[in-house]
Amino acid sequence: MAKQTPLYSIHEQLGAKLIxxxxxxxxxxxxxxxxxxxxxxxxxxxxxxxxMGEFIIRGPKALELVQRVTSNDASRLQPGKAQxxxxxxxxxxxxxxxxxxxxxxxxxxxxxxxANIEKDWNWIKESNSMGAxxxxxxxxxxxxxxxxxxxxxxxxxxxxxxxxxxxxxxCFKGTFNGAEKSLVATTGYTGxxxxxxxxxxxxxxxxxxxxxEAGQEFDLIPAGLGARDTLRLEMGYMLYGNDINDxxxxxxxxxxxxxxxxxxxxNGAEAIKKxxxxxxxxxxxxxxxxxxxxxxxxxxxxxxxxxxxxxxSGSISPxxxxxxxxxxxxxxxxxxxTELQIMVRNKALQAQVVKPPFIQKT
Numbered sequence: 001m002a003k004q005t006p007l008y009s010i011h012e013q014l015g016a017k018l019i020x021x022x023x024x025x026x027x028x029x030x031x032x033x034x035x036x037x038x039x040x041x042x043x044x045x046x047x048x049x050x051x052m053g054e055f056i057i058r059g060p061k062a063l064e065l066v067q068r069v070t071s072n073d074a075s076r077l078q079p080g081k082a083q084x085x086x087x088x089x090x091x092x093x094x095x096x097x098x099x100x101x102x103x104x105x106x107x108x109x110x111x112x113x114x115a116n117i118e119k120d121w122n123w124i125k126e127s128n129s130m131g132a133x134x135x136x137x138x139x140x141x142x143x144x145x146x147x148x149x150x151x152x153x154x155x156x157x158x159x160x161x162x163x164x165x166x167x168x169x170x171c172f173k174g175t176f177n178g179a180e181k182s183l184v185a186t187t188g189y190t191g192x193x194x195x196x197x198x199x200x201x202x203x204x205x206x207x208x209x210x211x212x213e214a215g216q217e218f219d220l221i222p223a224g225l226g227a228r229d230t231l232r233l234e235m236g237y238m239l240y241g242n243d244i245n246d247x248x249x250x251x252x253x254x255x256x257x258x259x260x261x262x263x264x265x266x267n268g269a270e271a272i273k274k275x276x277x278x279x280x281x282x283x284x285x286x287x288x289x290x291x292x293x294x295x296x297x298x299x300x301x302x303x304x305x306x307x308x309x310x311x312x313s314g315s316i317s318p319x320x321x322x323x324x325x326x327x328x329x330x331x332x333x334x335x336x337x338t339e340l341q342i343m344v345r346n347k348a349l350q351a352q353v354v355k356p357p358f359i360q361k362t
Contacts, residue, residue, distance in 0.1 A: 005050035006142050006204040014222060021225060022114035029224040036227035037318040040190055044148035044215050045223035049196075050204065052143055053117035055124065056135040058107040065132035066108050066261040069124050069267055070100060071250055073260040077102035082169045082187050085258050086250055087123065088268030092275055093246040094253070096120050099187050101171050109183070111143075113240045123211065127267060146211060147231075149192040150218035155184075155195050157214040163195070179203035179211055190228070191361050193234035230315050233324060236286050236356020242297055243284060243312040243326050249275055252328065253284045283334040284312070285354035289323030293344040295351070296362035300343040301327050307316060311342060317358055323351075324358045 002025045011018060016027035027048065029036060039045040057065055066074045072085035079102050087095040098118045101109040112120045117138055128134060146155055152163050158177035165170075171185035179199045188194020199207055212220060229239070238244050238253060249272060250259045261273055282336030289295060295314030300307045329340070336355050342349035 003051075005048055006201040007048045007050065007208055010205065010208060011048065011222075016222070016224060019225075022051055024114065026051060026221070027224040029226045032221050033224075033226035033230060034224035034318045036221060037084050039219065039221045039231050040148045040192055040223055040227060040231055041319060042149070043218050044146065044150040044154050044220045045227065046208070046215070046220060047145040047147065047212055047223050047228055048143075048208070049145050050142040051114035053112040053120065053136075053138040053214065054141045054143075054198065055110045055112065055121065056107065056137055057110060057124075058135070059131075059133040060082075060106060060130040061106055061130040062106050064114060064130045065124070065128050065134075066100060066110070067264060067266060069127050070098070071255075071259040071266060071268075072100070073263040074100050074102070074108070077108075077265070079104045080171055082185055083173055083258075085171075086244075086255060087120065088266070088272060089123075089246055090268055090271065092249050092268045092271030094240075094244045094248055095123050095242060095246065096195075097240055099256075101183070101185060101187075103173055103183070105173070110322075115241065124217050140201055142199050142201050142206070142207075144197045144199075144207060144211065145188055145194055146215075146220075147188050147190045147195065147223075148192045150215070150220070151195055154211065154215040154218055155192060156195075156218060158210060177207060179207060189235075189237055190231040191237075191357065191359070192255055215313075230318055233237050233313055233315055233326070234317050234319060234357065234359050235361075236326065236358060238284075238326070239313055243258060248284075248328075249280065251275055252280050252282055268354050268357055280331055282309070282328045285324055285333045285353045286343070286358060287327065287340055287351045288320075288354050288358065289342065290350040292321055293342065293347075293349040294324050295325035295342045295344065301329060302341040302348060303329070303333055303338075305341075305348075307343075308340075314342075319359050325351075326356075329353075331358075
């Protein structure tokens, strides 16, 4: 039976279309994907992402464990900072992508994808030979993501702290809008200024209602998974299970920038070093449609009549009003400007490799 977030009854009241997603009944949309998408791009929208997983790693060995399981260099994190990272497996594939937060010295929070909570927990536990303390707080934690050009102005009404001083990938722990032990972070996956508010479940409904009220003057609307997907796709951000998985290398996915091979030993480092030395054979690229058509995940990618890859993510961009997507192609076809064909309903439609993000943010 699907789980429900603490905000489930609010979504029902708002008439959201609820679908099973990663073991939860989640709102896919409230009005329309396009309206919700454009609200985030132009003003502000709010997502319930309480289904995500949160793990606390703490104690004298906390950093050692985080370094062992993640590809980025967590030793660079000062308290109040966060970083995007991934967890490689021993073969150099990706167990999950995640965000690592340094809350205070010797205390980190890992935020992982909802569908991977159990898998990730077991993987980290298996790597915890050094004896760091691990606590899974996923079930007791709600997460609201407030995203868009007016996100900061909305949330500023609820705190005396100057939110304009928070750069991207910053966080603070403390009382927020009367909710003690909250964590507020400027991490998000839309390309817009985003504040992610982590609170205990008992504060979730009041927090949602107070944020909705604070954002009224900016026409804040709730947004669902549909808009979240097109927002991340316009930025060329990857979705675990579609664009990256246990059999894709961070190097193939263009995640070399979060893979610090000189930081010291970590899971999969040797396999990734070997692949780097040999050279990757395929690469994740962005493409835009040159003809009318919607590229969907699973559609074949062809070049000069020969199938060369598969679309991993695709949709119509609500901002550009044209088809965009991501997919793996042989590395020799990955150059910007390369012409490809996307097989849409047995018809070969012209497309072109472009460098994400698909829309430029100022």
